Amino acid sequence: xxxxxxxxxxxxxxxxxxxxxxxxxxxxxxxxxxxxxxxxxxxxxxxxxxxxxxxxxxxxxxxxxxxxxxxxxxxxxxxxxxxxxxxxxxxxxxxxxxxxxxxxxxxxxxxxxxxxxxxxxxxxxxxxxxxxxxxxxxxxxxxxxxxxxxxxxxxxxxxxxxxxxxxxxxxxxxxxxxxxxxxxxxxxxxxxxxxxxxxxxxxxxxxxxxxxxxxxxxxxxxxxxxxxxxxxxxxxxxxxxxxxxxxxxxxxxxxxxxxxxxxxxxxxxxxxxxxxxxxxxxxxxxxxxxxxxxxxxxxxxxxxxxxxxxxxxxxxxxxxxxxxxxxxxxxxxxxxxxxxxxxxxxxxxxxxxxxxxxxxxxxxxxxxxxxxxxxxxxxxxxxxxxxxxxxxxxxxxxxxxxxxxxxxxxx
Amino acid sequence: xxxxxxxxxxxxxxxxxxxxxxxxxxxxxxxxxxxxxxxxxxxxxxxxxxxxxxxxxxxxxxxxxxxxxxxxxxxxxxxxxxxxxxxxxxxxxxxxxxxxxxxxxxxxxxxxxxxxxxxxxxxxxxxxxxxx
Numbered sequence: 001x002x003x004x005x006x007x008x009x010x011x012x013x014x015x016x017x018x019x020x021x022x023x024x025x026x027x028x029x030x031x032x033x034x035x036x037x038x039x040x041x042x043x044x045x046x047x048x049x050x051x052x053x054x055x056x057x058x059x060x061x062x063x064x065x066x067x068x069x070x071x072x073x074x075x076x077x078x079x080x081x082x083x084x085x086x087x088x089x090x091x092x093x094x095x096x097x098x099x100x101x102x103x104x105x106x107x108x109x110x111x112x113x114x115x116x117x118x119x120x121x122x123x124x125x126x127x128x129x130x131x132x133x134x135x136x137x138x139x140x141x142x143x144x145x146x147x148x149x150x151x152x153x154x155x156x157x158x159x160x161x162x163x164x165x166x167x168x169x170x171x172x173x174x175x176x177x178x179x180x181x182x183x184x185x186x187x188x189x190x191x192x193x194x195x196x197x198x199x200x201x202x203x204x205x206x207x208x209x210x211x212x213x214x215x216x217x218x219x220x221x222x223x224x225x226x227x228x229x230x231x232x233x234x235x236x237x238x239x240x241x242x243x244x245x246x247x248x249x250x251x252x253x254x255x256x257x258x259x260x261x262x263x264x265x266x267x268x269x270x271x272x273x274x275x276x277x278x279x280x281x282x283x284x285x286x287x288x289x290x291x292x293x294x295x296x297x298x299x300x301x302x303x304x305x306x307x308x309x310x311x312x313x314x315x316x317x318x319x320x321x322x323x324x325x326x327x328x329x330x331x332x333x334x335x336x337x338x339x340x341x342x343x344x345x346x347x348x349x350x351x352x353x354x355x356x357x358x359x360x361x362x363x364x365x366x367x368x369x370x371x372x373x374x375x376x377x378x379x380x381x382x383x384x385x386x387x388x389x390x391x392x393x394x395x396x397x398x399x400x401x402x403x404x405x406x407x408x409x410x411x
Numbered sequence: 412x413x414x415x416x417x418x419x420x421x422x423x424x425x426x427x428x429x430x431x432x433x434x435x436x437x438x439x440x441x442x443x444x445x446x447x448x449x450x451x452x453x454x455x456x457x458x459x460x461x462x463x464x465x466x467x468x469x470x471x472x473x474x475x476x477x478x479x480x481x482x483x484x485x486x487x488x489x490x491x492x493x494x495x496x497x498x499x500x501x502x503x504x505x506x507x508x509x510x511x512x513x514x515x516x517x518x519x520x521x522x523x524x525x526x527x528x529x530x531x532x533x534x535x536x537x538x539x540x541x542x543x
Contacts, residue, residue, distance in 0.1 A: 007418040089436045
């Protein structure tokens with residue numbers, strides 16, 4: 001893996017680890033210096049483990065051109081400028097109504113469980129990765145800087161996904177790498193949701209990171225651990241992250257649960273999963289979608305008009321927010337047909353996640369139209385980074401998942 | 412060497428954007444700021460973790476979200492619970508009648524405030540067990 005991506009991966013593990021450590025220290029109401037010292041120690045270990053070692057990949061050993069660096073600088077500048085323009089002082093509606101509101105509770109070790117009472121127009125069952133990391137830094141800073149904390153987390157999230165993909169492909173196919181970077185930079189919906197201080201972009205980023213780490217699994221065993229850890233972070237970020245993680249584990253079960261890797265998988269997954277399970281034991285309310293399943297569910301499943309409504313809105317959202325992605329996907333399919341090949345595993349994972357996401361709407365207990373309008377575009381956004389990555393793999397004519405085409409000698 | 416520049420550029424852009432965002436928000440005032448400013452006094456006297464009921468005499472729906480966001484980690488119930496401590500927000504022109512109404516109901520006013528649009532009252536209900 002590229003050095004720059006190892007840094008980004010380190011930052012993402014830092015976000016996940018700090019949130020988990022903070023939450024675990026919150027349970028026995030430990031003073032703030034405990035999570036601070038534990039996090040500092042954890043980050044030092046993670047840095048030493050993730051960043052330094054050299055990759056055997058021959059592409060990584062190639063030098064990056066000045067043209068590539070210039071393109072990257074331009075893309076990053078545009079992305080940052082657009083992100084800054086999109087950022088609102090207190091974030092979007094869900095930021096002050098849910099995510100940052102929960103973070104305020106988590107700043108109080110004695111009273112954070114008051115949050116569970118808040119069931120009116122709120123979702124106290126939402127996992128706490130994002131509120132946890134925000135609360136940790138809120139406690140370390142004065143009130144003057146409180147609005148900067150969620151902003152910094154959101155801009156890191158918004159920038160990290162395109163940088164990860166760009167760095168993955170910059171030495172393999174500069175045109176593809178550049179196109180992906182500018183696609184993100186100019187996608188106003190991606191930037192707007194990324195800067196809204198919601199958890200959707202963070203979930204999408206963890207999912208992408210899990211996928212990229214998996215594609216480097218043969219390079220070093222640690223990438224299996226990291227991939228499992230990022231899937232754990234998906235679960236700890238949003239409830240639907242559990243769906244993404246489950247599908248990913250099923251597709252890559254041969255690697256995750258191979259006798260050589262199973263210990264690493266469990267190590268990577270353990271801490272975020274412990275946080276998630278402990279949290280769910282505390283939460284007195286169950287997930288609104290699961291609790292809504294009941295007698296009328298079968299009737300919903302057999303109602304054809306619901307599928308039509310979901311499909312119509314899906315196409316509408318695709319056209320409104322991801323028009324280039326739609327065209328790129330058709331080109332991808334044509335490429336598959338011409339080459340007489342099935343879509344890559346990464347693409348199949350993304351499409352399965354998309355299909356499962358859409359099927360949730362079939363059995364929703366809410367008014368279907370309202371539920372779709374308020375969330376479908378964000379669910380699609382969660383899968384956007386992984387989808388762009390899967391497309392880039394095809395267009396750069398590399399298939400990292402097939403061992404005979406690895407570009408490095410496995411040591 | 413150039414590979415190492417990417418994380419440095421990312422770091423620089425995050426730092427620069429944060430500094431610019433800080434400038435941007437310092438010169439901006441939005442509705443959440445207005446609520447924070449209005450409830451500053453109430454927040455100072457409410458211990459963390461207090462349970463509060465919220466009365467919204469017809470003001471826009473978002474007010475209740477901004478109020479609970481501002482006062483967290485106190486818990487604010489909209490309709491679900493009926494706590495002793497009540498935060499009432501009403502439009503400024505209704506301020507006197509709402510205040511009279513609260514007095515008639517024997518509420519004790521802990522704190523009140525006004526801004527150019529709204530009146531804010533933090534009150535406690537009389538105890539039903541006869542104690543003070």
